[in-house]
Amino acid sequence: MVYALVGWLSFRRHSAYLAASIGATVSNTFFGFLRAYILIAVWKYKPDLGGYDVLDAITFSFLTQALIGPVQIFGGLDLAQRVRTGDVAIDLHRPADLQAWWLADDLGRAAHAFLSRGFAPLAAGWLVFGIVLPGPAQGAAFLLSLLLAVLVGFGMRYLVALAVFWIHDARGVEAIIRSCALFLSGMLMPLVAFPGAVGAVVQALPWAALIQVPADVYLGKRQGWDLLAAYAFQAGWALALLLLGRALTRAAHRRLVIQGG
Amino acid sequence: MIQLSEVSKTFPVRQKTGRLRRGRTLVTAVDKIGFEVSPGEFVGYLGPNGAGKSTTIKMLTGILSPSSGRVRVAGLDPSRRRTELALRLGVVFGQRTTLWWDLPLRDSFALIRHLYKVDQRRFAARLAELTELLDLGPFLGTPVRQLSLGQRMRGDLTAALLHSPALLVLDEPTIGLDVVSKATVREFLARINAEEGTTVLLTTHDLGDIERLCRRVMVIDHGRVAFDGTLDELRATAPADRTLIVDLAGDGVLAGLPDGVRLVRREGPRSWLAVPPDVSAASVVADVARACDVADIALREPDIEDVVTRLYRGSPAPA
Numbered sequence: 001m002v003y004a005l006v007g008w009l010s011f012r013r014h015s016a017y018l019a020a021s022i023g024a025t026v027s028n029t030f031f032g033f034l035r036a037y038i039l040i041a042v043w044k045y046k047p048d049l050g051g052y053d054v055l056d057a058i059t060f061s062f063l064t065q066a067l068i069g070p071v072q073i074f075g076g077l078d079l080a081q082r083v084r085t086g087d088v089a090i091d092l093h094r095p096a097d098l099q100a101w102w103l104a105d106d107l108g109r110a111a112h113a114f115l116s117r118g119f120a121p122l123a124a125g126w127l128v129f130g131i132v133l134p135g136p137a138q139g140a141a142f143l144l145s146l147l148l149a150v151l152v153g154f155g156m157r158y159l160v161a162l163a164v165f166w167i168h169d170a171r172g173v174e175a176i177i178r179s180c181a182l183f184l185s186g187m188l189m190p191l192v193a194f195p196g197a198v199g200a201v202v203q204a205l206p207w208a209a210l211i212q213v214p215a216d217v218y219l220g221k222r223q224g225w226d227l228l229a230a231y232a233f234q235a236g237w238a239l240a241l242l243l244l245g246r247a248l249t250r251a252a253h254r255r256l257v258i259q260g261g
Numbered sequence: 262m263i264q265l266s267e268v269s270k271t272f273p274v275r276q277k278t279g280r281l282r283r284g285r286t287l288v289t290a291v292d293k294i295g296f297e298v299s300p301g302e303f304v305g306y307l308g309p310n311g312a313g314k315s316t317t318i319k320m321l322t323g324i325l326s327p328s329s330g331r332v333r334v335a336g337l338d339p340s341r342r343r344t345e346l347a348l349r350l351g352v353v354f355g356q357r358t359t360l361w362w363d364l365p366l367r368d369s370f371a372l373i374r375h376l377y378k379v380d381q382r383r384f385a386a387r388l389a390e391l392t393e394l395l396d397l398g399p400f401l402g403t404p405v406r407q408l409s410l411g412q413r414m415r416g417d418l419t420a421a422l423l424h425s426p427a428l429l430v431l432d433e434p435t436i437g438l439d440v441v442s443k444a445t446v447r448e449f450l451a452r453i454n455a456e457e458g459t460t461v462l463l464t465t466h467d468l469g470d471i472e473r474l475c476r477r478v479m480v481i482d483h484g485r486v487a488f489d490g491t492l493d494e495l496r497a498t499a500p501a502d503r504t505l506i507v508d509l510a511g512d513g514v515l516a517g518l519p520d521g522v523r524l525v526r527r528e529g530p531r532s533w534l535a536v537p538p539d540v541s542a543a544s545v546v547a548d549v550a551r552a553c554d555v556a557d558i559a560l561r562e563p564d565i566e567d568v569v570t571r572l573y574r575g576s577p578a579p580a
Binding site: 009090 | 343
């Protein structure tokens with residue numbers, strides 16, 4: 001109940017910034033076009049690269065732009081800043097679980113980001129290129145995959161935020177993670193386009209669970225047992241990262257240095 | 262309510278010792294302190310910056326665990342039973358807020374109701390009561406980011422007290438507040454302590470808070486308890502000079518100062534004299550009046566500020 005309310009308050013907190021949402025949506029949509037045209041050029045040269053046809057590639061561009069907000073692929077967690085300034089003292093004093101609290105907060109944020117920023121890039125792609133729109137069953141399958149992607153994303157960002165207890169400043173780590181996210185999630189180029197062993201490795205890393213896997217589910221590339229395998233892959237990473245987060249939370253409690261007095 | 266014995270807290274601090282090398286030094290923030298606070302007390306916890314006040318508070322609330330020693334708050338070991346303790350404890354960190362920045366004050370309170378498992382009827386009654394005492398009515402629906410510092414602090418106090426804790430711990434609750442807001446907060450705290458019997462531990466740099474509120478004062482310095490007693494005892498422990506202000510008539514010259522009395526400052530006909538605690542002010546007045554032509558004379562008692570300054574410095578301060 002408490003955590004549901006935290007999620008709801010977080011949703012409302014994020015809706016307080018309308019201008020920021022509009023700005024982000026415009027930017028996400030604009031880059032959707034940019035990426036679509038780049039992929040169109042690539043697919044002209046290699047028409048069935050990675051099992052995608054050119055419409056899949058265009059759809060991929062707009063869809064993954066719509067995922068940036070909810071999965072928060074380029075962002076950190078507010079918690080990192082709170083550890084840095086010492087405001088985490090407030091969080092630690094609450095009779096609540098730190099990780100659950102921030103997960104609830106992040107789910108609220110993701111829900112808001114999906115509803116406010118998710119539809120414009122897809123609508124633009126549909127109007128201009130007639131991108132693939134999923135039916136109800138496909139859409140539901142995609143939403144579950146998106147939820148798992150948000151959990152994996154939270155799991156990673158929570159670890160980075162907690163690292164601030166040890167390294168005192170997350171900006172360096174966040175920059176590294178951001179680069180990884182850019183290359184390894186599929187945001188720059190669909191991971192299916194990566195050749196051979198490199199492709200196999202990047203598709204096994206957690207970043208694939210953020211963008212590539214939900215996109216494949218959306219495009220209907222994962223069906224039947226393969227869809228379950230996709231979910232299992234995402235859920236496995238989510239579980240591993242969340243459990244690691246739990247262990248790190250306990251360690252942080254033990255070796256706590258509250259910064260800023 | 263609170264028992265500390267032989268409690269220490271050390272932090273490793275990393276420092277650059279060479280171009281690439283880093284050394285670790287241990288900093289002792291709190292050094293074997295011990296004290297007890299009984300239910301219903303209102304205790305001031307004073308100390309200069311870096312003395313160990315906030316560290317103590319974080320150990321009391323269970324956020325930090327002590328490196329050694331024993332801490333008990335409301336009968337519980339705070340760092341082991343942090344969640345359970347939080348339900349019996351209210352904390353306000355003056356420089357931080359527990360309220361949701363972008364949402365109306367009311368929403369933060371609703372969340373606190375669930376967090377602290379207060380049932381709806383008790384919550385409504387308690388909120389109404391605190392709203393009246395702290396005059397929150399006009400801004401309950403205002404987003405916290407739009408509140409003034411004074412309003413926000415009243416909101417934070419309410420948040421800390423909605424679950425009616427037996428112990429309230431305040432870390433600089435009046436910091437940055439104007440005179441009127443300070444007065445409101447002080448009056449409220451005095452009332453909570455007197456009427457509800459809430460035990461209060463207050464850290465502050467504002468000695469006005471202490472004079473107005475605290476029957477008992479603890480001073481911590483360099484991680485140790487330097488003083489623990491009443492305000493009057495504090496004044497007596499570190500006696501400071503009183504100041505005698507003498508206005509001479511005409512162009513007279515000040516004369517007849519008894520031994521030990523020093524001339525501190527002089528401006529035109531007015532002189533400021535430092536009178537040590539062991540010299541009778543009456544005899545100084547008599548001596549000066551006998552020796553020269555005095556137009557007016559006034560005596561100022563040392564204020565608590567001077568006393569504490571001396572205590573912090575650990576040696577008599579020059580007047």
